[in-house]
Amino acid sequence: MADGIKDKVAIIGMGCTKFGERWEMGSEDLMVEAFQEAIQDAGIEKKDIQAAWFGSCFDDVNVGKAATPLSLALKLPFLPVTRVENFCATGSEALRGAAYAVASGAYDICLALGVEKLKDTGYGGLPEMSSAMGTKNRLIFPGITAPGGFAMMATRYFAKYGISPEEGKKILAKVSIKSHKNGVKNPKAHLRREITEEQVLKAPMIAWPLGLFDCCGVSDGAAAAIVCRADMAKSFRPDPVRIKAMQIAISSGEEMMYTDWDGTYVETATRCAARAYKESGIKNPREEISMMEVHDCFSITELVTYEDLQISPRGKAGDDVRDGFFDLDGKIPCQPDGGLKCFGHPIGATGLRMMYEVYKQLQGKAGERQIKDPKMGLTHNMGGFPAMNLISVSIAGL
Amino acid sequence: MVGITSYGAYIPRYRIDRGRIYKAMGWLNPATYMPGEKAVANFDEDSVSMGVAAGIDCLTGMNRNEIDALFFATTTSPYKERQSAGIIATAFDLRPDIRTADFTDSVKTGTTALLSAYDAVKAGSAKNVIVCAADCRVGKAGSSQEEIFGDGAASIMIGDSGVIASLEGSYSVSYDFVDHWRADGEIFDHQWEDRFIRDIGYSSFIIEAISGLAKKCKLDVKDIAKVAYPCLYAGDHGSIGKKLGLAPAQVQDPMLNNVGYTGTANPLMLLVGALEDAKAGDNIVVVSFGNGSDALLFKVTDEIERVKGNRRGIKKHLAAKRELTSYEKMISFRNLIPVEKGIRGEMIPPTALSELWRSRRQVLGLCGSKCKVCGTPQYPVQKICVKPDCGAVDQMEDYLFADKRGHLFTYTGDMLAFSINPPAIYGIVDFEGGGRYWFDMTDVDQESVKVDMPVEMSFRKKYIDAKSGIHGYFWKAIPVIG
Amino acid sequence: MRRIYTHEELNKEVRFIAGYYLLEEEKRLNYGEREVLYLIGHAAIDNSCCGVGGCRYALIPGYVVAWKNKTDETGKPVSEVETIVDEDSKTELAGILKEKEAITQIEFW
Numbered sequence: 008m009a010d011g012i013k014d015k016v017a018i019i020g021m022g023c024t025k026f027g028e029r030w031e032m033g034s035e036d037l038m039v040e041a042f043q044e045a046i047q048d049a050g051i052e053k054k055d056i057q058a059a060w061f062g063s064c065f066d067d068v069n070v071g072k073a074a075t076p077l078s079l080a081l082k083l084p085f086l087p088v089t090r091v092e093n094f095c096a097t098g099s100e101a102l103r104g105a106a107y108a109v110a111s112g113a114y115d116i117c118l119a120l121g122v123e124k125l126k127d128t129g130y131g132g133l134p135e136m137s138s139a140m141g142t143k144n145r146l147i148f149p150g151i152t153a154p155g156g157f158a159m160m161a162t163r164y165f166a167k168y169g170i171s172p173e174e175g176k177k178i179l180a181k182v183s184i185k186s187h188k189n190g191v192k193n194p195k196a197h198l199r200r201e202i203t204e205e206q207v208l209k210a211p212m213i214a215w216p217l218g219l220f221d222c223c224g225v226s227d228g229a230a231a232a233i234v235c236r237a238d239m240a241k242s243f244r245p246d247p248v249r250i251k252a253m254q255i256a257i258s259s260g261e262e263m264m265y266t267d268w269d270g271t272y273v274e275t276a277t278r279c280a281a282r283a284y285k286e287s288g289i290k291n292p293r294e295e296i297s298m299m300e301v302h303d304c305f306s307i308t309e310l311v312t313y314e315d316l317q318i319s320p321r322g323k324a325g326d327d328v329r330d331g332f333f334d335l336d337g338k339i340p341c342q343p344d345g346g347l348k349c350f351g352h353p354i355g356a357t358g359l360r361m362m363y364e365v366y367k368q369l370q371g372k373a374g375e376r377q378i379k380d381p382k383m384g385l386t387h388n389m390g391g392f393p394a395m396n397l398i399s400v401s402i403a404g405l
Numbered sequence: 406m407v408g409i410t411s412y413g414a415y416i417p418r419y420r421i422d423r424g425r426i427y428k429a430m431g432w433l434n435p436a437t438y439m440p441g442e443k444a445v446a447n448f449d450e451d452s453v454s455m456g457v458a459a460g461i462d463c464l465t466g467m468n469r470n471e472i473d474a475l476f477f478a479t480t481t482s483p484y485k486e487r488q489s490a491g492i493i494a495t496a497f498d499l500r501p502d503i504r505t506a507d508f509t510d511s512v513k514t515g516t517t518a519l520l521s522a523y524d525a526v527k528a529g530s531a532k533n534v535i536v537c538a539a540d541c542r543v544g545k546a547g548s549s550q551e552e553i554f555g556d557g558a559a560s561i562m563i564g565d566s567g568v569i570a571s572l573e574g575s576y577s578v579s580y581d582f583v584d585h586w587r588a589d590g591e592i593f594d595h596q597w598e599d600r601f602i603r604d605i606g607y608s609s610f611i612i613e614a615i616s617g618l619a620k621k622c623k624l625d626v627k628d629i630a631k632v633a634y635p636c637l638y639a640g641d642h643g644s645i646g647k648k649l650g651l652a653p654a655q656v657q658d659p660m661l662n663n664v665g666y667t668g669t670a671n672p673l674m675l676l677v678g679a680l681e682d683a684k685a686g687d688n689i690v691v692v693s694f695g696n697g698s699d700a701l702l703f704k705v706t707d708e709i710e711r712v713k714g715n716r717r718g719i720k721k722h723l724a725a726k727r728e729l730t731s732y733e734k735m736i737s738f739r740n741l742i743p744v745e746k747g748i749r750g751e752m753i754p755p756t757a758l759s760e761l762w763r764s765r766r767q768v769l770g771l772c773g774s775k776c777k778v779c780g781t782p783q784y785p786v787q788k789i790c791v792k793p794d795c796g797a798v799d800q801m802e803d804y805l806f807a808d809k810r811g812h813l814f815t816y817t818g819d820m821l822a823f824s825i826n827p828p829a830i831y832g833i834v835d836f837e838g839g840g841r842y843w844f845d846m847t848d849v850d851q852e853s854v855k856v857d858m859p860v861e862m863s864f865r866k867k868y869i870d871a872k873s874g875i876h877g878y879f880w881k882a883i884p885v886i887g
Numbered sequence: 888m889r890r891i892y893t894h895e896e897l898n899k900e901v902r903f904i905a906g907y908y909l910l911e912e913e914k915r916l917n918y919g920e921r922e923v924l925y926l927i928g929h930a931a932i933d934n935s936c937c938g939v940g941g942c943r944y945a946l947i948p949g950y951v952v953a954w955k956n957k958t959d960e961t962g963k964p965v966s967e968v969e970t971i972v973d974e975d976s977k978t979e980l981a982g983i984l985k986e987k988e989a990i991t992q993i994e995f996w
Contacts, residue, residue: 028934130748130939142757146768146867147785147879149831149845150822154935158817159833166815166856173888173970173996198904205893206901210908211930211944211992214819215828215851224904224934263833264783264791266841270815270833351904351934394833394843747939820940820992821932852978 011286015110017240017247018232018403020049023363026228026350027197034063034070034124035080037229041356042081042120045231050243056233057114058087062101062121064094064354065133069124077120094390095302096255097121098230098358099399103253105234115236122229123353133225133354154214154222154305156392161216161307163270168322172216178325179306180207183220183348185334186303190345192375197226197351221306226351230359232366246370251287251383252402254279263394271322273308275398276315276387283400284317289383292317296339296402297381298368300361302389303346312387313341316400335376343368343376358399361386365403407526408571408703410533411562411712413462414677415455416664416722418848419445419729423552429732433547439639443555443665445729446541448738448825449847449865452479453489454878455558456537457496457864459670461808462717463535463560469497472562473531474504476518478538478669480587482509483866483876492878493537496864498770498805504531512540512635512668513695515559519673520699522563523572533564540668543739545593553637555665559673569712570680570689570703576617578610579697592741603641611636611645611692614700618690622702626650630687630705633657633675635694637666663723669695676703678719683709721887727848737825740869750823753870756877766803771862771880773840775804782806782840804840806862807880811836813858818851834860834882844882859885888972890996892924892948894955894964905935915951918980922951924968927988944992945984947971970996 022044024037032040046053061077063070070076074088091100098121105119125133133153140148165175184204190196202220210219240247256279262268280292289295296318303309313324318339319332327333333341344350344364347357365384367373388399420442427438446455456477475497477490490505508514508521515538522534539558544550563572584602585594596602611634619626626632626649636642639661646656657675660667667674676691683689687705692698717725729735737744764785766772773784778797781790782804790797816832823829830846832854846854847865860882867879900907908930916923924947931941949968957965971977981993 128748142760143764143785145754146756146761146764146877149843150819150824150829151831151843152819152822154821155817155819155829155831158819159815162817162856163815198902200902202901202903205895208996209895209910209926209928209946210901210903211820211928211942211946212818212994213821213905213932213935213940214817217817219906219908219930219932220903222905222932222935224906226904259793260787260791261793263843264787264841265781265793266835266839267793348904749939820942821935852981 012106012110012253013251013286013288014237014249016106016234016250017237018250018362018366019235019240019243019247020045020051020233021231021363021366022048023195023230023360024228025195026226026353026360028126029227030126032227034066034076034122037124037227038077038080038120038122041229041231045233049233051116051233053081054084055116056083056086056118057116058108059083059118059120060101060104061088061090062092062097062355063090063123064092064097065125066123066355069127093397095304095352095354096358096388096390096397096399097355098360099386099388099401100358102232102359102362102401103255103399105232106250106253109234109236115239117234118231119234119359120229120231121355121359123355124227125225125353126227151392152214153392154217156394157305157307158214158217160270160311160393164307164311165216167269167271170325175216176208176218177204178310178328179221180204181328182303182306182309183207186342186346186348189335189343189376190349193345193349196345196349197224198349217305217307223304223347224351226353228350228353228356228360230356230363232359232362246405248366248369248403248405250401251404252283252400254283254286255397255399256282257397258391258395270393272311273315273393273396273398275396276312276389279398279400280316283402287402289402295383296385297383298343298365298378299339299341299385299387300344300346300364301341301387303342303348304352304389308389309341316385316387335378340378343373343378358386358388361388362401362403369403369405406568406571407523407563407565408568409561409680410564410567410569411463411467412677412680412718413459413465413560413716414674414718414722415458415462415558416444416719417446417450417455417556418725418727419447420726421445421729421732421735425732426552430547430551437547437549437552439552441662444557445735445738446556447847449867449881450541450556451483451866452481452539452541453483453492454864454866455541455556456489456493456539456560459539459558459560460493460497460535460537463562464497465715467562469499472499472503472533472535474522474525474534475499476506476508476522476534476536478508478515478518478536479540480509480512480669481541482507492769495765495769498766498772498807511695512671513693513697513699515669515673516691516693516699516701519561519563519701520575526563526565533562536561536563538670538673540670542594542668543592543741546736546741550594553661553666555667557664557667557674558670559677561673561676567708567711568706569708570683570705573702573704574618574622575699575701576614576621577697577699578614578617580610582606582610582696603638607636607641607694608645608648610698611694612648614692614698615649615690618700618702624688624702628688629655629690630683631655631657631679632690632692633672633679634692635659635666635671635675674719680709681713681718681720685709717886725886734826744825746823753868755873756870756875769878771805771807773804773806774801776800777802782836782838784840784842806836806840809836809838810859810861810885813854813856813860813882814841815856816846816854818854830854832882844880846883847881848883861885888970889952890949890968890970892966892968893959894966906930906932906941916983923980924948924951924966925984927990942992943990944994945988945990946994946996947980948996
């Protein structure tokens with residue numbers, strides 16, 4: 008009987024580049040920077056690594072497809088390397104691949120590395136989506152963008168819970184303000200600037216009802232993790248971080264084509280979180296989770312995620328936001344590193360960047376942003392639109 | 406008895422005040438001024454999409470499976486080679502064992518298609534033929550065509566049972582009369598002198614055709630309830646009627662003032678306008694103009710009451726209007742000025758034509774599937790039922806969504822998605838009777854969209870891949886008309 | 888609803904990860920018996936993960952109830968406004984501003 012991944016794998020080293028418009032850096036430079044930090048942190052050498060998982064999404068427009076970009080950049084000695092891609096949760100997928108390989112007993116030590124270099128396209132933003140959707144969908148999909156996809160959830164959410172547009176804007180503003188406040192304390196963040204509610208409310212709309220400040224940006228960046236068998240982790244360092252759960256859930260088409268889903272939550276996230284809590288043995292997430300890094304591509308996503316993760320009751324996340332529940336000094340600090348709002352979203356790297364913060368926080372090495380005595384950290388990484396998506400939820404603890 | 410068994414029309418929702426055009430371009434040719442407004446196809450409309458819209462109106466309450474032929478008349482086909490009638494037949498989800506043909510190259514061919522439909526039914530080679538006519542003609546900036554030409558479509562069903570107006574006779578004249586012309590590859594018409602067109606063209610051929618028809622059918626013009634004929638010039642339109650001895654009440658309003666001159670569709674739109682007000686026993690004459698003229702005499706039957714008021718026709722479409730407040734938008738909609746689309750906006754992924762062939766009924770016909778086990782309609786067609794507790798495999802039957810209404814489950818207006826008419830508005834539609842999918846929306850303002858508003862589906866141009874010469878069509882959600 | 892409007896320094900770029908905006912002018916418009924406060928700004932969405940865009944826009948906090956009658960804790964002047972909720976007034980004001988100003992987006996508080 009399968010019993011999940013809990014406590015079978017530990018993270019013994021992590022690296023993360025500064026995120027931002029790294030005009031002077033190519034993908035290879037970013038990969039090497041993240042990798043060097045990770046192996047130095049783990050106290051291992053390249054030759055100790057037995058296999059690697061490489062995450063990149065749209066970066067195939069930059070460095071190309073397959074696993075060769077990683078192997079060539081790091082000069083991995085003819086190692087088994089797998090490239091993974093799963094939309095915006097690509098980074099989490101790389102980590103999952105490496106962790107499962109160790110958990111299977113096939114390897115002792117593996118590398119997971121994600122990178123995205125988006126600033127070589129000649130325009131802001133991700134490449135046009137429809138070409139990535141398959142030959143049939145491009146004939147029938149609407150001309151949808153990510154903010155639009157999430158705005159449609161905001162519209163439903165506000166309508167269901169009777170939240171006026173003004174009130175809604177204010178709640179979303181608070182979500183964003185909190186993350187920016189944290190990002191100021193993080194030297195690796197792309198944007199380090201506090202914002203005020205007044206500033207948020209004076210910005211124009213991007214996709215009704217989401218404004219400029221509700222949306223995340225594009226960055227270049229890379230992040231890496233070294234994982235090993237949990238029983239050997241303490242031989243590398245005194246404070247390895249153990250993986251407690253790693254779950255992923257993908258839409259079945261039900262939300263988009265069947266009429267039961269009410270559009271105010273993310274079905275996959277709800278299911279994925281329940282599975283992750285079961286795997287990790289968490290009974291009461293609101294009490295047991297110490298901190299979270301969630302996929303705040305848009306403020307509404309973060310708000311709804313609080314509910315999908317069973318932290319806030321349905322329709323009540325706004326109350327927790329107003330109470331400062333998710334602030335750095337709140338009960339469950341969320342986005343202590345600044346989140347996507349301050350890091351931007353180099354797709355292949357994002358999931359690993361989230362885990363990097365969890366890892367540092369659990370080890371008590373988060374500097375100015377350090378949360379008091381965290382026990383259990385959670386990452387939530389999302390790809391696609393609320394109506395059709397994939398969600399990865401990972402939980403880690405000491 | 407063979408004749409009209411149903412009718413429909415389409416007028417695009419956008420209307421522009423001609424004063425706006427004059428204010429923009431009147432400085433160049435100050436004589437181009439014309440009063441009134443004209444209908445302007447939205448950026449995602451063309452002759453094919455408007456032909457589909459008129460045809461859907463005409464198909465209201467009719468059995469699509471009993472149609473044996475579809476004829477489409479236009480001078481503005483999106484393709485030089487790929488039959489527009491074939492695209493339209495797929496959009497109607499008609500049977501494949503039918504005859505389709507495009508009638509083109511003259512604005513007269515709307516009535517010619519009608520006569521061919523009549524001949525086919527009369528000869529017994531078809532029971533029911535649907536004729537669609539649409540035009541979306543453009544004029545150069547500052548030209549009088551720019552002021553006169555309007556966009557629109559009409560559709561007439563010809564059959565031998567349930568006839569609402571029988572065809573009593575026709576008279577045609579054909580002349581290689583070159584008043585205007587457009588060579589292969591050209592976008593704009595060339596035109597000879599106005600006086601020549603008026604005096605030698607309209608005034609003589611239309612009168613010749615009507616007189617010929619009257620003589621052939623032994624008809625006194627006094628016994629005609631309505632004569633519907635086109636004319637580029639409002640003043641001359643009236644004087645043609647006078648020359649024929651028609652009282653003003655006998656002349657069908659040519660809609661120059663509120664729609665504009667709609668080319669091939671024009672005579673058929675006027676015919677639909679006449680039928681909307683007709684009563685049993687009325688004689689209606691419809692006449693076309695272009696390299697000659699066709700004149701057709703219809704006699705209205707009691708059956709007219711079956712159709713009257715059940716179509717949007719001319720009246721309801723005229724009423725469903727939104728003002729287009731920008732001349733620049735009008736010419737951008739027709740791609741007459743190069744506009745900056747950005748690198749992303751210019752990126753159009755290639756169309757897999759083998760995929761389009763496989764999925765043609767789903768894409769062009771908006772045909773989905775319905776699970777025979779649990780009865781859940783779903784779009785696009787699924788092999789495995791999407792209903793969570795069903796999941797039946799290969800138990801699907803065809804299910805048409807194109808004719809279903811729905812309500813807007815959610816929506817947004819998106820400033821980042823490229824659109825020639827931003828913001829790009831799209832949403833998720835829950836269909837009456839079941840089924841959900843997401844669609845672009847069109848013919849709406851951000852301010853007027855509301856959660857749960859009723860919507861219907863409209864066949865539109867989704868994209869133009871100019872590099873590959875592909876016009877991609879699909880369905881969009883629009884607010885329910887009327 | 889009455890709200891406090893804080894007068895920020897104009898023509899100062901407010902940057903955010905997906906782009907920036909800048910408020911150019913604060914204007915008052917006589918509308919019926921009352922005075923409407925509106926702002927003209929422009930925004931560039933030049934680094935969003937999802938596309939490129941931007942706009943010049945009008946933001947309408949509402950009817951002026953009290954003009955710069957107080958200061959906030961940081962010393963910035965504040966006014967009191969009453970948000971505009973009547974849909975007909977919104978439509979009419981939007982029409983007036985679209986004619987008067989070079990803008991492509993109008994938002995009411």
